[in-house]
Amino acid sequence: MKPAPFGYVRAGSLDEALDALRQHGPEARIVAGGQSLMPMLNMRLTKPAMLVDVMRIAALQEPRLEKGALVVPAGVRQAILLERPRLADDLPLLAAALPWVGHLQTRARGTLCGSVAHADPSAEIPLCLVALEGEVRLRSRRKARRVAAEAFFTGMMVTEKADDEMIEAIAYPLRRRDTGYAFAEVGRRHGDFAIVACAAVVDGTRMRLAIGGVADRPTARDFPRLDGSALDDALNAFAWDLAAGDDLHATARYRRDLVRSLGRRVLEDAARVAKGETDREDPPCRS
Amino acid sequence: MPQLDAKGRHMVAFTLNGRPATVEVETRTLLTDALRHGLGATGTHVGCEHGVCGACTISIDGVPARACLTLAVGIEGCAIRTVEGLAPEPGRLGILQAAFRRRHALQCGFCTAGILMSLDAYLARRPSPSRREITEVIGGHLCRCTGYAPIIEAALEAAAELRGEGPAPAPWENAHA
Ligand SMILES: Cc1cc2nc3c(=O)[nH]c(=O)nc-3n(C[C@@H](O)[C@H](O)[C@H](O)COP(=O)(O)OP(=O)(O)OC[C@H]3O[C@@H](n4cnc5c(N)ncnc54)[C@H](O)[C@@H]3O)c2cc1C
Numbered sequence A: 001m002k003p004a005p006f007g008y009v010r011a012g013s014l015d016e017a018l019d020a021l022r023q024h025g026p027e028a029r030i031v032a033g034g035q036s037l038m039p040m041l042n043m044r045l046t047k048p049a050m051l052v053d054v055m056r057i058a059a060l061q062e063p064r065l066e067k068g069a070l071v072v073p074a075g076v077r078q079a080i081l082l083e084r085p086r087l088a089d090d091l092p093l094l095a096a097a098l099p100w101v102g103h104l105q106t107r108a109r110g111t112l113c114g115s116v117a118h119a120d121p122s123a124e125i126p127l128c129l130v131a132l133e134g135e136v137r138l139r140s141r142r143k144a145r146r147v148a149a150e151a152f153f154t155g156m157m158v159t160e161k162a163d164d165e166m167i168e169a170i171a172y173p174l175r176r177r178d179t180g181y182a183f184a185e186v187g188r189r190h191g192d193f194a195i196v197a198c199a200a201v202v203d204g205t206r207m208r209l210a211i212g213g214v215a216d217r218p219t220a221r222d223f224p225r226l227d228g229s230a231l232d233d234a235l236n237a238f239a240w241d242l243a244a245g246d247d248l249h250a251t252a253r254y255r256r257d258l259v260r261s262l263g264r265r266v267l268e269d270a271a272r273v274a275k276g277e278t279d280r281e282d283p284p285c286r287s
Numbered sequence B: 001m002p003q004l005d006a007k008g009r010h011m012v013a014f015t016l017n018g019r020p021a022t023v024e025v026e027t028r029t030l031l032t033d034a035l036r037h038g039l040g041a042t043g044t045h046v047g048c049e050h051g052v053c054g055a056c057t058i059s060i061d062g063v064p065a066r067a068c069l070t071l072a073v074g075i076e077g078c079a080i081r082t083v084e085g086l087a088p089e090p091g092r093l094g095i096l097q098a099a100f101r102r103r104h105a106l107q108c109g110f111c112t113a114g115i116l117m118s119l120d121a122y123l124a125r126r127p128s129p130s131r132r133e134i135t136e137v138i139g140g141h142l143c144r145c146t147g148y149a150p151i152i153e154a155a156l157e158a159a160a161e162l163r164g165e166g167p168a169p170a171p172w173e174n175a176h177a
């Protein structure tokens, strides 16, 4: 199908984009990589009156290091970040998860901020942001504010972002010393949305597990360092608390099972990495 | 800041396979339709119109992209490459196309233009891809005919030829080796 008619603004600067959002309010939508919005427009699941293209804003193109975090502005495409030479050192979790986001052909266009704004509950980029306790930097003509990732996602494709705000950037805290990171997901095929995606962060005292694809938003829980049946029990409780549902792709029971088994595996992998042992997976194609 | 209204028609200028091109579109016109209906470049196919099948894949400024998820008004000033740009001259196939033909990497051909464009963009940046990388590139496409194996063979063979290593003989050519 084809999209319903809309007006189109190609913003040349952040201010121009924010002016357009203020002027058109809830009728306006940002278009970034278009990899989630365009299918929705083509299927007429959404009919905004005005699209604001933010991909020509020069100031939003470059990722940068800032006080222990990698700041990724709205114009950065997934493939560009994946090619960043130090990504696996700075952000091993994101480097492991990004190749699972769609396909090479969608990563070449899709942005990281667009994925966060879209807030699909099984998306990998928001999941990593929650796992790493990153933040979302919002800006409107009224004000700029920073929201912790865990507070940003408020439901199925619903976020803290107001209609006149855009995500100017997201910030991922860099790898910490003596900390291990691991990611795994199960989907129908590589490139499909995850049925369950797991991201783990483990250091000497804490195990943090973030789960995508089960609850209505990416959800993390912190555990003390556990193993054996204590870890099984903790994971089982977490799996039930996520209130999984049945859908076309998997049953709630299968999803809970994945939280227990895949969740345990990524926690163990991350614990091994924290101890200085290397990951057991060979790295997927970097592009 | 260019602002284009919903109902009007707008000129978009870009380069298509190295030549300047302009096309008149609505803001909502997809790049697939601008190419096919606006310019008559029907080599780019349309399967699903939601980014899944890969039939419409082209390259924008050297990277592969779904034309069905691209607004024509968004490509102002970009360098677009489509399957029409692969052959060196009418009646001759490009190296990748010739490898597809040798290896039987297509049957109905519906998916082929998109796959060729993904591979063309990938090989330009990574001349020595592994089989695993090629498999991953092809993973962004659906082909209902070939079962993918001959496509991967053709891509690896074309990569070798593009590196100057010459095409590997087809299986039946070294039956006596
Ligand atoms: C075949 C296919 C497979 C895919 N598989 C996966 C997958 O496995 N995992 C996954 O996570 N994703 C997947 N995706 C979606 C992913 O590719 C998108 O890139 C991503 O979800 C959205 O990023 P975008 O830049 O394309 O955003 P767009 O599509 O341009 O926008 C998406 C939404 O975010 C809003 N938006 C965008 N940028 C901003 C901003 N800076 N501030 C405020 N709002 C903004 C838009 O208004 C829109 O509502 C897939 C897509 C396709 C087509």
Ligand code: FES
Pocket: B045, B046, B047, B048, B049, B050, B051, B052, B053, B054, B055, B056, B057, B066, B067, B068, B069
């Ligand atoms: S037509 Fe574009 S991906 Fe199917």
Ligand code: FES
Pocket: B105, B106, B107, B108, B109, B110, B111, B112, B142, B143, B144, B145, B146
């Ligand atoms: S050759 Fe028929 S779909 Fe691929």
